[in-house]
Amino acid sequence: MGKAKQLSVSAIKNGTVIDHIPANNLFTVINILGLEHIENQITFGTNLESKKYGKKAIIKVSDIYFTEEEINKIALVAPAARLNIIRNYEVVEKHELTIPGEIEGIVRCFNPTCITNHEIIKTRFSIISKKPLRLKCYYCEKITDEEHLTII
Numbered sequence: 001m002g003k004a005k006q007l008s009v010s011a012i013k014n015g016t017v018i019d020h021i022p023a024n025n026l027f028t029v030i031n032i033l034g035l036e037h038i039e040n041q042i043t044f045g046t047n048l049e050s051k052k053y054g055k056k057a058i059i060k061v062s063d064i065y066f067t068e069e070e071i072n073k074i075a076l077v078a079p080a081a082r083l084n085i086i087r088n089y090e091v092v093e094k095h096e097l098t099i100p101g102e103i104e105g106i107v108r109c110f111n112p113t114c115i116t117n118h119e120i121i122k123t124r125f126s127i128i129s130k131k132p133l134r135l136k137c138y139y140c141e142k143i144t145d146e147e148h149l150t151i152i
Contacts, residue, residue: 010043015062017084017091018074023047025077026057032073032151033066040064053080073106073151075099079130099130108152109137110144123152 021029026046035042041062050056065085066074074081075097085093105122116123116139124138133146 011089012041012043012060012062012086013089015040015060015064015086016066017061017086018059018078019056019082019084020050020053021057021059021074021078021081022053023055023057026059028077028151029057029059029074029081032077033061033070035059035061038064069106071095071097072100072103076103076106076133076149076151079133099127099133102126103135106152107135107144108150109140109142110148110150111137111140111142114140114142116140 018029023046026044030036030044038061043060044058046057047055048058066083071083074083076099079097079099081097083095083097084091085095102125104124107123107125109116109123111117114137115121116137121139125135125144126138128134128136128143133149135144135149136142137144
């Protein structure tokens with residue numbers, strides 16, 4: 001047997017790299033960030049081998065830097081993801097995503113009778129547990145779990 005071949009994804013000059021996304025959540029992250037609506041160069045790969053996570057995905061977006069709210073949304077579906085800021089082909093910042101203690105306006109309440117599902121009120125949740133993810137609604141106090149998570 002010869003050497004194993006390695007496929008490398010091309011570097012970007014400036015932008016953001018999101019690595020260690022669970023492979024099954026790649027398209028959720030793409031959707032959360034609205035990447036299907038931008039014209040910047042985007043490279044992504046999925047079902048890549050990861051010793052630590054099994055199968056992972058990666059996204060590289062040229063010339064875009066995400067807001068804290070966007071990053072918090074990603075943390076909900078890819079809590080082990082790493083975010084790297086690239087400037088002039090160099091990693092200038094590294095961020096490990098963390099789920100904040102409270103989130104607003106990111107997730108829909110699982111309770112169909114919750115006021116947030118009937119009036120124009122920004123949703124608000126406290127984090128009951130991060131693994132598995134369980135969120136408690138500030139208004140109706142119902143628990144939304146990972147299985148019923150709907151990103152707004």
